[in-house]
Amino acid sequence: MAEKSGNAFDFKLFRRLIGYTNPYKFIFYFVCFSAILLSAFSVLRPYLLQQAIDKTIIPKDNELLVFFISSMLGVLLLEVISQFLFIYFANLLGQEVIRDIRIKLFKHMLGFKKQYYDKSAVGRLVTRAVSDIETIASIFSQGLFMIISDLLKMVVILGYMLYQSWQLTLLVLIVLPFVLYATRVFQKKMKIAFEEVRTQVSNLNSFVQERITGMKIVQLFTREETEYATFKEINEKHKKGWIKTVWYNSIFFPIAEMSSSIAIGLIVWFGGLKAAQGDVITLGVVIAFIELSQMLFRPLRQIADKFNSLQMGMVAANRVFAILDIDSKIENKGDILLENVKGKITFDNVRFSYIEDEEILKGVSFTVNAGETVAIVGATGAGKSTIINLLNRFYEIDSGVISVDDVDIESIDLKSLRNHIAVVLQDVFLFADTILNNITLNNPDIPEEKVHQVAKEIGIHDFINSLPNGYHYNVKERGAMLSSGQRQLISFLRAYVTNPGILVLDEATSSIDSYSEELIQDATNKITRGRTSIVIAHRLATIRNADKIIVMDQGKIVEQGSHNELLEITNGYYKNLYEVQFTDVME
Structure with a gap:
């Protein structure tokens, strides 16, 4: 199990994960470029709004007002297009990466010693290969690039604010450290909380998978009430894990919202007095600063939210890489290829x-x-x-x-x-597939005609043909539609057809x-x-x-x-x- 840590971020793990983007460098760089574009657009709209107020509304220049409104619409359209490209390609990159990781993980698991599976819960491995890997995608779609985009926006916004008025910027910066500190604490707590969540998800998946598979035994020995009570206990732990994340969210976001409101109040109070006195701070600058401060604090809240996704993805990546790092393979150092085996x-x-x-x-x-x-x-x-x-x-x-x-x-x-x-x-395993595919295991070198011929040789061709759709009869999960004897006959044919x-x-x-x-x-x-x-x-x-x-x-x-x-x-x-x-x- 992954070791719990209070460290907010594991850069070694992150570098390893980013290595999987190497085959998709074009997409990676394009997403980064889109993030830069979005940060530039973030100050254009407040700037145009400021100019519209100071140069057209107060002087009552209608023609210039139309120009600024048209410009704002153009910027908004470009921002929407950039946002679309950014989100689409960030998600595309995430899906490409998790596809490669899932393929690598499954191939790695195919080579494990049987001893590894003797000791490992199937439900937990399924969680790693399916839901944990899917969670990794959120690092790219909702985490990493969103955070980069938000940070770039914050840098550009702060730079522009300083350029417009260092006094109003200072008022905003007085509140900012409190939000940054709260964000830092929030990130550390959420990392621990999400590790607990992933552990409980694995336990829940493992329990449900095993009980559903063994439902016949549960019902045969009338263990329904016992298993139900155990499930309630595990589910309660799962709920408590999630409640802890909800608790941290319910504390952090009101703090961030309150800080944003305080900053706006200070801007209106100080900026309004200066504008009324005819200072260099105009009404347009005050209005722009109100919007800019909102845009500055909003990314902070979003970063915290996106950091949740990033943390969940990192925790999931840590668990997946833990399996990829397991050295449980039979050493295949042999280079002799058997031909014409006599069988001694x-x-x-x-x-x-x-x-x-x-x-x-x-x-x-x-x-x-x-x-x-x-x-x-x-x-x-x-x-x-x-x-x-x-x-x-x-x-x-x-x-x-x-x-x-x-x-x-x-x-x-x-x-x-x-x-x-x-x-x-003795315990025949059949896949939820046709009888033919369970015999050939989708080996293209074994045609259906050969299967028919071999089945006739050992006397089970008539038995198979008596089933609905014959060789194309779907036996369902673990061959549930067949008796134990019928499953055994299929396994005989599966063995014999390979000669x-x-x-x-x-x-x-x-x-x-x-x-x-x-x-x-x-x-x-x-x-x-x-x-x-x-x-x-x-x-x-x-x-x-x-x-x-x-x-x-x-x-x-x-x-x-x-x-x-x-x-x-x-x-x-x-x-x-x-x-x-x-x-x-x-x-």
Whole structure:
């Protein structure tokens, strides 16, 4: 989580963010030029108003009055055009920048180790990638350039005021320090407040995302009231975070407004006396100063308001950059590209731990010969699925060597390695898309005709065609429109259509109906034929025909052999496990 700080502004973070505008220098400079134009126009209208009063209204020169009114209309039109260009291109720049940052962030997240996602809340990551990045755009659209424009206006206005009357300017400057001090305090307080707001937004998003995803569990265990109470508590914290920002706003803006009114009162009092005495201060100068003082204090109020947007954007940028700075990638130093994979797999004294000093695999060694079907069995937590994760390099091993076709997988290009290994998981994930796109994952090298052909080969073509729109049936989020067995069949086809050299089935036949299991068993026999396959299963009846069965317990291999060989071991782990399952089936 971003560290809270009372510093009003983080220039190091700001410089890093501005670096993303480099590809759009023309737009950046154009916006800056528009800001300069707006600052110049800011004094033209008061100047023309002053001239109109002193040179046309008092002397009653109607023709010259028409000239000044026309000039004021022309300046106003140019100011409107400049304001339009300024706002449009400032927003355009902001959108260009956040598009690039969002693309970079998503690409960065695609390469994270699986371990990172094991420890990170999905809702919080979604907040970073969507709403936080959108907030960064406000730095450009409502923050940075607006502040620059307002500051330029203030400098030009003060310069012009000094030129017209140092006495009236001094009266305005007497009030100005109080507003500047209030603005400074306001900025510091708002930075801390907005950090708290972003934290509470992340917590709220994370909670809502998880509960909506797990709504079935919430309702199944009648936890609606408990979750509702927890949500109210989180929402209350979210509200309090925002109320703090409202509190600071409600204090600052009345102070700024009161200061502006005091300055106008002083100008009317002093300037009016001088104008009545026929001093160099004319009625036109007094009227111009009233407008100029308003224009001077208004940017101060706007700067504070825009600084809110800037602070929120900076806080959001800090959180996004914190993810971009995370080094959680699997090192892809391999340069070997696999071709014509035979499928020999070797684990040589492999040790691995998810948490330091808590080993999951304790010196595991085994070999799967090319074309063999090897089953891995054991109790929950024995390390079966970990072997699959390590083979795909989702995690880095602590020691030992894993090789494919006698090549260390760390020497193989990561993409090339995973392209030749297909995995069918127990918990099938389907995207809210068509069946076809869930099978091909939008790979242009897999035409629909090939999908149809492969589906016929493994016997699930008729099942898919029986659905509305067939292969173009939208399965909705996480495949909610399909049963668990149907989702499993889709995952089989997704794995098989890539024609992998190595196939992994991780608990692929658990928790499904008998009809689907029959289809899956038939599909399994077809897609594993002549292909190196690793099958992880609790149901031992499904792996009796495996060439070799590896039995694991507490991170170690305790037995290896064929089904019949393992049954001959007296008091063997596999024999006991098989007899228990066989007895359960008979009963």
